[in-house]
Amino acid sequence: MSFRLAGCRPAVVNAVALVLALSSSVAFAQNPKAAPKPNAPAPAASTAKPALVASAAPAATATPHDDNWMMTTKPGDATAGQAKAAACGACHGMDGNSSDAQYPKLAGQHEMYIAHSLHSFKSGERQNAIMLGMSTALSGQDMRDIGAYFASKQPLPGVADQALVEHGQKLYREGDPARGIPACMACHGIDGRGNPGAMYPQLTSQHAQYVEAKLKDFHDGTVWGQEAHAQIMPTVAKNLDPQDIAALASYIEGLHVTDHVAAAKSP
Numbered sequence: 001m002s003f004r005l006a007g008c009r010p011a012v013v014n015a016v017a018l019v020l021a022l023s024s025s026v027a028f029a030q031n032p033k034a035a036p037k038p039n040a041p042a043p044a045a046s047t048a049k050p051a052l053v054a055s056a057a058p059a060a061t062a063t064p065h066d067d068n069w070m071m072t073t074k075p076g077d078a079t080a081g082q083a084k085a086a087a088c089g090a091c092h093g094m095d096g097n098s099s100d101a102q103y104p105k106l107a108g109q110h111e112m113y114i115a116h117s118l119h120s121f122k123s124g125e126r127q128n129a130i131m132l133g134m135s136t137a138l139s140g141q142d143m144r145d146i147g148a149y150f151a152s153k154q155p156l157p158g159v160a161d162q163a164l165v166e167h168g169q170k171l172y173r174e175g176d177p178a179r180g181i182p183a184c185m186a187c188h189g190i191d192g193r194g195n196p197g198a199m200y201p202q203l204t205s206q207h208a209q210y211v212e213a214k215l216k217d218f219h220d221g222t223v224w225g226q227e228a229h230a231q232i233m234p235t236v237a238k239n240l241d242p243q244d245i246a247a248l249a250s251y252i253e254g255l256h257v258t259d260h261v262a263a264a265k266s267p
Helices: 050-055 078-084 086-092 111-123 129-135 140-151 162-174 208-219 228-237 242-254 258-265
Strands: none
Touching: 078 086, 078 140, 086 129, 086 140, 111 129, 111 140, 162 242, 208 228, 208 242
16 A cells, blocks of 8 residues: 655645435325215315325435346446446546546446446436436446446546645544544555445545545535445544544545556556
8 A cells, every 4th residue: 555645735625515415205195084974964175275285295306226227237348338438538537537626536446336326326316417417328237337447447646735644544544433433444445445345435546625525515414325335424424523524535635556556567
């Protein structure tokens, strides 16, 4: 594992948070009317307006996440995914290394994490207008192919602000039990590789601006789905203060794995 510092680079970043919201549906229950007893006066006419009740339902609701699509798709094909990912390059870079820090790097990210995220955007569980438009026409196999393509790429090493490293490293590696903050590496690994089986994403070299924006969203209660693993980050981030978030984001950008480059150069 290697780590990069950015000397005297300012730690202040302009976080551009994506607005993520979970839609919910409203169910209405109606009790059947009892039949009138013989010789009893007819019940008074109801003044309720069913049309008004029906209009209270939200115009659009999120489709419950269905992971059955995973069982009907094959492992992603990186070659096929390259063509399918062409449109993604406008924001995320053709090789998954975005040049605009408001958009996450996808290079080296786990195939199924990318595919699962695309499916969540398409179903409405994760809400973002741009990603909804990009994912709507994709099949489950398209998502896996795109995920396989970006997973085959190497993330460019990031840099960390030296002034924030000590604080960020302590939280990442040790957490702060007294404040209910677990170590980030417990799920994401000491070098930020994540855990694909548990759907914990790779964090290696991710833009500090993007990480900071997402941690702020989680701190404010944003949830990315109904699964158990999607409930973890809001619970953790609610105990982080702004200084914690800035330090962690900078430290994560400085994480990178040198053996990725070595493996790529091996015959």
